[in-house]
Amino acid sequence: MPRKFSLLPLLALASCIAIVGCSKEAPSNDAVKHVEADKSKYLSQPLVSEIYTADPSAHVWNGKIYVYPSHDVDGPTPEDDLGSHFEMRDYRILSMDKIGGPVTLGPVALDVKDVPWAEKQMWAPDAAFRNGTYYLYFPAKDKAGAFRIGVATSKSPTGPFKAQPEPIKGSYSIDPAVFTDEDGESYMYFGGIWGGQLQRNVDGKYDPNGSKTDLQADDKPALLPRVARMSKDMLEFAESPRELHIVDEKGKLLLGGDHDRRFFEAAWMHKYKGKYYFSYSTGDTHFLAYGIGDSPYGPFTYKGRILEPVEGWTTHHSIVQWDGRWWLFYADTQLSGQTRLRNVKVTELYYNADGTIRTIDPMIRR
Ligand code: FUB
Numbered sequence: 445m446p447r448k449f450s451l452l453p454l455l456a457l458a459s460c461i462a463i464v465g466c467s468k469e470a471p472s473n474d475a476v477k478h479v480e481a482d483k484s485k486y487l488s489q490p491l492v493s494e495i496y497t498a499d500p501s502a503h504v505w506n507g508k509i510y511v512y513p514s515h516d517v518d519g520p521t522p523e524d525d526l527g528s529h530f531e532m533r534d535y536r537i538l539s540m541d542k543i544g545g546p547v548t549l550g551p552v553a554l555d556v557k558d559v560p561w562a563e564k565q566m567w568a569p570d571a572a573f574r575n576g577t578y579y580l581y582f583p584a585k586d587k588a589g590a591f592r593i594g595v596a597t598s599k600s601p602t603g604p605f606k607a608q609p610e611p612i613k614g615s616y617s618i619d620p621a622v623f624t625d626e627d628g629e630s631y632m633y634f635g636g637i638w639g640g641q642l643q644r645n646v647d648g649k650y651d652p653n654g655s656k657t658d659l660q661a662d663d664k665p666a667l668l669p670r671v672a673r674m675s676k677d678m679l680e681f682a683e684s685p686r687e688l689h690i691v692d693e694k695g696k697l698l699l700g701g702d703h704d705r706r707f708f709e710a711a712w713m714h715k716y717k718g719k720y721y722f723s724y725s726t727g728d729t730h731f732l733a734y735g736i737g738d739s740p741y742g743p744f745t746y747k748g749r750i751l752e753p754v755e756g757w758t759t760h761h762s763i764v765q766w767d768g769r770w771w772l773f774y775a776d777t778q779l780s781g782q783t784r785l786r787n788v789k790v791t792e793l794y795y796n797a798d799g800t801i802r803t804i805d806p807m808i809r810r
Pocket of ligand 1 (some may be wrong): 636709
C-alpha cells in the first residue's frame with residue numbers, strides 16, 4: 445500500500461496566503477461554495493480552495509513546480525454525457541517552490557476571448573518549455589462545435605500567454621499532453637472519446653453527426669489515443685497524428701467493451717528507468733490506468749491502475765519527478781461535491797521493484 449501522505453492542512457492555509465489577484469479577476473459565478481466534507485476521508489487535500497481547478501498538468505522548471513489546470517466554473521448547462529457542463533473560459537496557473545509548501549495562484553494566463561478561433565470549453569491543458577519560451581497547449585471548441593487544440597506562448601511559465609491565430613493544423617479532440625524525450629524530441633499525446641469527440645474524428649476530419657460515445661463495437665479494438673511529434677518551433681505537428689496502441693499481455697489491442705482498461709481520455713507520458721509510461725483515464729469506469737513501452741510511439745502493454753476512483757465522475761492526472769521522488773497530481777470534488785467543480789491534489793507515487801506502479805486509493809478507508 446502507498447504510504448499515507450498528508451502534507452496538507454498546511455497547504456490549504458498556505459494557498460490562502462499566497463493568492464495573486466483572484467478576487468480582482470474572478471467572474472461572479474466563480475464564487476467557491478464549499479460543502480462540509482470530512483477531510484480525514486481523503487488521502488490528500490486540495491492545493492487551492494479559492495477557485496475550482498481540475499486536470500492538473502505538472503512540470504518542474506528551474507526547480508520550481510508549475511501546475512497547469514483547467515479552471516472549473518459554475519455554469520447554466522445541465523450535466524450530460526458529453527461534458528457540456530464543463531464550461532471553462534480561462535486558465536490560471538499554480539506554482540510552488542516545493543510540494544507541501546505555499547501554492548501561488550496566478551492571474552488569468554489565457555482567456556477564451558483572446559483566442560481568435562475558439563468559442564468555448566477551455567478543457568484540460570498542458571505546457572512545454574523550449575529555447576526560452578513556454579508553450580501552453582489547450583483544447584477548445586471552435587465555432588462549428590469541433591474540439592481543436594491550440595497553442596499559446598509566453599516568456600514566463602505563468603503567462604500571460606499569446607495564442608496563435610489558428611489551432612494546430614491537423615489537431616482534433618482533447619487533452620493534449622506534451623512530453624519531451626531525453627534526445628530533445630517532443631511529442632503530443634491527445635484524444636478523448638464521448639464528449640472529447642475522438643469517435644467523430646476517425647479519419648482526422650470532424651463528423652458532427654458521428655457517434656456520441658465511441659465506435660459502439662464492444663468486440664472490436666477500442667478507439668486509440670493519438671501521438672504526433674512536434675515541430676522544432678513547438679507550434680505544429682511535424683507529422684500526421686498516429687494511433688498509440690495499448691495492448692494486453694498477449695499483445696492484443698484492448699477492446700471497445702473493455703471499459704475497465706480501454707483508453708477514454710487524459711493522456712500523460714513519463715519516463716522511468718528508460719521505459720515509457722503512457723497513462724490515461726478509463727472514463728466511465730473512473731480509473732487512472734497505464735501501460736509500459738519501449739518507444740514514445742508504443743506499443744504500450746497494459747499494466748494496471750494508478751488510481752482507484754475519486755469522488756466525482758472525472759479524474760485526470762500528471763506524473764512528475766521532483767526532489768528525487770515521484771508525484772501524482774489528480775483532482776476530485778471534495779470542495780464542491782459536484783462533478784463540474786473540481787479541485788486538484790497531489791500525492792506521492794511509488795514504483796515496485798519490477799517497475800510497475802503501486803495502485804493508490806484516494807480515499808482513506810477505515
Ligand atoms: O475538464 C474537462 C474534461 O474532463 C477534460 O478535458 C477531461 O480529461 C476530463 O477531466
